[in-house]
Amino acid sequence: DAKTTQPTSMDCAEGRAANLPCNHSTISGNEYVYWYRQIHSQGPQYIIHGLKNNETNEMASLIITEDRKSSTLILPHATLRDTAVYYCIVRGEYGGSQGNLIFGKGTKLSVKP
Amino acid sequence: DTAVSQTPKYLVTQMGNDKSIKCEQNLGHDTMYWYKQDSKKFLKIMFSYNNKELIINETVPNRFSPKSPDKAHLNLHINSLELGDSAVYFCASSPYSGGTYEQYFGPGTRLTVT
Numbered sequence: 001d002a003k004t005t006q007p008t009s010m011d012c013a014e015g016r017a018a019n020l021p022c023n024h025s026t027i028s029g030n031e032y033v034y035w036y037r038q039i040h041s042q043g044p045q046y047i048i049h050g051l052k053n054n055e056t057n058e059m060a061s062l063i064i065t066e067d068r069k070s071s072t073l074i075l076p077h078a079t080l081r082d083t084a085v086y087y088c089i090v091r092g093e094y095g096g097s098q099g100n101l102i103f104g105k106g107t108k109l110s111v112k113p
Numbered sequence: 114d115t116a117v118s119q120t121p122k123y124l125v126t127q128m129g130n131d132k133s134i135k136c137e138q139n140l141g142h143d144t145m146y147w148y149k150q151d152s153k154k155f156l157k158i159m160f161s162y163n164n165k166e167l168i169i170n171e172t173v174p175n176r177f178s179p180k181s182p183d184k185a186h187l188n189l190h191i192n193s194l195e196l197g198d199s200a201v202y203f204c205a206s207s208p209y210s211g212g213t214y215e216q217y218f219g220p221g222t223r224l225t226v227t
Contacts, residue, residue, distance in 0.1 A: 032213055043117075043203050043218030044156065085154070099210045100146075100168075103156040 003027065003090045009108040012082075018075040020107050022088030025069040031092050033064060034101070035073045037084040044087065044103075047073065078111045085109070116140050117219035119204050125225045126194060134189045134222045136204030145187035146205040146216065147179060156203070162187050163210040191224075199226045 005023045012018040024033060034049040048055055048062045050071070055062040061074040075082055087106040092099060117138045126132050138145065144163040150156045160179045161168045167179065176192045191198060204219040 034215075038156075041221070043205070043221055044216075045218070046215035049213060049215070087156075093211060093213055099212075100158045100161060101216060102158070105155070 004088045004104050006088050006107045011110050011112055012078045014080060014111055014113050015077055018078040018109055020073040020086050023070045024090050027068050027090050031090045033071050034089040034091050036087045039084040080111050083111045117204055117206055117217050119219040119222050123223050127227055128194055130194050131192045134202055136187050136219060137185055138206040140206055142206040142208050144207045144210040147189050148203040150201045161210060194226045196226050199224055
């Protein structure tokens with residue numbers, strides 16, 4: 001089972017920042033927070049991941065709380081092409097089954113003009 | 114060039130048939146995966162395959178068998194297809210099974226069993 005909880009859906013106005021929350025209160029010390037998204041009918045796409053520090057790349061920023069029990073994915077300037085289901089996943093760093101991605105239901109983000 | 118490719122994109126077949134879905138990655142990765150996304154959009158890991166080590170999700174029926182002729186290919190063979198096998202199947206790859214590497218997904222194969 002997924003170790004994360006996310007809102008089922010969110011709306012965001014085009015050009016505004018989209019802030020997607022995720023709770024992972026049972027996260028272990030060696031587990032990372034990953035974000036993937038799935039645009040309609042496509043394969044999932046990696047966005048970003050982090051352990052405890054905030055992370056930023058060309059796609060998004062990841063803010064992880066100090067206690068690591070929750071995080072927020074930020075899309076700074078959402079576009080219509082960012083409409084997708086966003087998955088927050090907790091994953092261990094070791095191989096085998098611990099390294100598998102366990103997808104939950106995700107958050108359906110709708111970016112509106 | 115497509116990093117992870119799957120064939121066919123669509124597959125319609127009848128119950129009881131045997132079919133295969135092919136996956137190829139040109140990223141030089143060591144680890145490949147198969148996922149199943151059902152009609153309710155839940156995406157679940159089926160197999161991961163790393164350097165000839167196969168890790169199987171316990172919920173996968175033994176009618177499903179992954180076959181890896183080489184590191185760049187991981188095919189999925191399904192025997193005696195059932196209606197419940199209808200789903201979208203995604204292949205993915207990553208450099209290694211451990212570490213913090215991201216997974217790259219293919220475009221999916223939509224299987225419809227009638």
